[in-house]
Amino acid sequence: MxxxxxxxxxxxxxxxxxxxxxxxxxxxxxxxxxxxxxxxxxxxxxxxxxxxxxxxxxxxxxxxxxxxxxxxxxxxxxxxxxxxxxxxxxxxxxxxxxxxxxxxxxxxxxxxxxxxxxxxxxxxxxxxxxxxxxxxxxxxxxxxxxxxxxxxxxxxxxxxxxxxxxxxxxxxxxxxxxxxxxxxxxxxxxxxxxxxxxxxxxxxxxxxxxxxxxxxxxxxxxxxxxxxxxxxxxxxxxxxxxxxxxxxxxxxxxxxxxxxxxxxxxxxxLDRWLTTLALATVVFAGLGILAASRLRALGAWLVLLSAGTLLLTPAQASPRVDAAALFYLVQSTVATAAFFLLAGVIAEQRGAAGDHFRAGPPPAAWLKVAFLIAAITVAGLPPFSGFLGKLMLLSTLREAPAGTAIWVVLLTAGFIVMIALARDGCLLIWRNGTFAEATRPIAGGGRKAAATLLLVAGGPLLAVVARPLADYSARAAHQLHAPGGYVDAVLGRRPANLGDEVAR
Amino acid sequence: MEALLAIAVGVLSACGVFLILRARTFPILLGLTLLSYAVNLFLFASGRLQVGAPPLIRPGGTYTDPLPQALVLTAIVIGFGMTAYLAMLALRALSESGGDHVDAPEEPR
Incomplete structure (x- = not known):
């Protein structure tokens, strides 16, 4: 079996x-x-x-x-x-x-x-x-x-x-x-x-x-x-x-x-060029996050930001960096996916205004809380998993050759994300005084809410189970970096009598 | 033989890249087709060129490597499906936006 x-x-x-x-x-x-x-x-x-x-x-x-x-x-x-x-x-x-x-x-x-x-x-x-x-x-x-x-x-x-x-x-x-x-x-x-x-x-x-x-x-x-x-x-x-x-x-x-x-x-x-280009990707994504005009676009730029951050790691060829990177990968994937689902639900509630960052009917209270949690997770603020992922990555990348540049760029990008999310959150949630239009119900709301909340809850949940997850990431990274481990396991499986079969 | 094949691959990929850079859907489709021809020929040649040899090991006879042929078959099937889908997508874009430029304005305003 x-x-x-x-x-x-x-x-x-x-x-x-x-x-x-x-x-x-x-x-x-x-x-x-x-x-x-x-x-x-x-x-x-x-x-x-x-x-x-x-x-x-x-x-x-x-x-x-x-x-x-x-x-x-x-x-x-x-x-x-x-x-x-x-x-x-x-x-x-x-x-x-x-x-x-x-x-x-x-x-x-x-x-x-x-x-x-x-x-x-x-x-x-x-x-x-x-x-x-x-x-x-x-x-x-x-x-x-x-x-x-x-x-x-x-x-x-x-x-x-x-x-x-x-x-x-x-x-x-x-x-x-x-x-x-x-x-x-x-x-x-x-x-x-x-x-x-x-x-x-x-x-x-x-x-x-x-x-x-x-x-x-x-x-x-x-x-x-x-x-x-x-x-x-x-x-x-x-x-x-x-x-x-x-x-x-x-x-x-x-x-x-x-x-x-x-x-x-x-x-x-991978030396020299990959880290430089990954840093450039982070800067590009940061600019995109500031310029995004709707929540979905913001989510897309956040995907790019997380990809750029993760691409800093392969060139380091270090199991410690990769352990942090795997934790970051899991939490950032869940957080960005949560953002897309949130954008879908918020757009449906706000009717014509959609998920554009402009005044419109206010979304439901649970959505406001969910947005806050998702924003804190994705901006890398404590206490949720985004903060832990970023902390681990930054502390291991300090010893990298371009450590200082990586710190400056990643911290600036984090700051930019925070500013953009604060601004966009205000526009989405609070700028609605002049609107007479009522908040629309969500079609099939139960399932959509459950799916969205499942991913949004990933931020706090992954922070609660951070220790086991980080340990697992560390073990995965060490297994990945074990010299010859992969080659031996795949090629060593060859049955002993293979030589006879070929000779026949 | 090798020189001829190399020239063919080179010319096909050059034409393919030129057409892909045209920014209109039909030339791009043709360019991708040419590029995939070039890639298939290249993949085929990765098993070394043998004239008149079957992809079977026989006692005393020469043979050609069968693996690249299998790879090329897979690549042809996948490439064909992708090109067909792209053609449909291009037709849909043409009927929706009224133009075949890949960077036409987002919505007719």
């Missing part, structure tokens, strides 16, 4: 998508989707507990041994990321099933396929398989982005699709170069062969650099991040909440590539 359980995070949403395509009735699709989401949360939570014993579990698809077949690798990082995906997917689906899913066709199967892509991208140990899961994720995201219609979504969709298609072309070129020079696409085998002589080092370096470029495109590093704000602004609230984890796919892939393959063989590939 345990051996095959590793593929469940991919199978559960996939089977759900198939069922939903077979039975088209909305009520049936909702029930299947929500059941699958709950099941996924339970399974990934169990997997995370299982992975916490420190054993790197490898699942060979079709039982083909590692360098020849495709493997899924479950370690603490992969299991934890699937759990985060599952929780986010559950909240977003709960919100969407209050009516958003009926604004277009095929919302539910596409949503589940996006979860398939996300979980697969976190779990796979093969670079071509990573490409395939990226494409599954992207194809679903293209259609989810356009869900609900409207010119803004179509237009955002076009640039998003074109950019990602070019990114996919780059990904394939990198894979072709890697296969041509090293003769393998299995990440562990690749890391192993990179350290051996007998290949063209310049070509291998170029291929790895292209791969890094693709990952930072997904993550939204500065010269490649102009697509992000308007795409996330245009997406519907539950879709944007699920998208909050998509930039993290690029960051986690980069982190894994760096730790497994780059650190032993090409340790200087």
């Amino acid at each position: 345990n051996t095959h359980a590793l593929i469940l995070p991919i199978l559960i949403p996939f089977v759900a998508a198939l069922l939903q395509m077979a039975g088209q009735r909305p009520a049936f699709q909702r029930t299947v989707g929500l059941l699958a989401a709950v099941l996924l949360v339970l399974v990934t939570a169990w997997l995370t507990r299982l992975a916490d014993d420190g054993v790197l579990r490898v699942y060979a698809l079709g039982d083909w041994p590692a360098p020849f077949g495709i493997v899924l690798v479950v370690d603490r990082l992969a299991a934890g990321m699937t759990l985060l995906t599952a929780i986010l997917a559950f909240a977003a689906l709960l919100y969407a099933s209050a009516g958003f899913d009926e604004r277009g066709q095929h919302f539910h199967p596409l949503f589940q396929l996006q979860v398939v892509g996300l979980c697969g991208a976190f779990l796979t140990g093969d670079l071509f398989n990573l490409f395939v899961f990226f494409e599954v994720m992207l194809l679903a995201s293209y259609t989810l982005l356009a869900h609900g219609g409207g010119l803004a979504r179509t237009r955002a969709g076009i640039s998003y699709v074109v950019l990602n298609l070019v990114g996919s072309a780059l990904f394939l070129i990198a894979l072709g170069l890697l296969y041509g020079t090293l003769g393998t696409l299995n990440l562990a085998d690749l890391a192993h062969r990179l350290t051996l002589p007998g290949h063209d080092p310049a070509l291998a370096r170029l291929a790895c650099a292209l791969l890094v470029a693709v990952f930072v495109l997904k993550a939204g590093l500065l010269p490649l991040s102009f697509w992000l704000p308007h795409t996330y602004t245009a997406a519907g609230a539950p879709v944007a909440a699920l998208f909050a984890i998509m930039t993290k796919v690029g960051i986690v892939a980069l982190l894994r590539l760096q730790c497994v393959a780059l650190a032993p063989a090409l340790p200087d590939l």
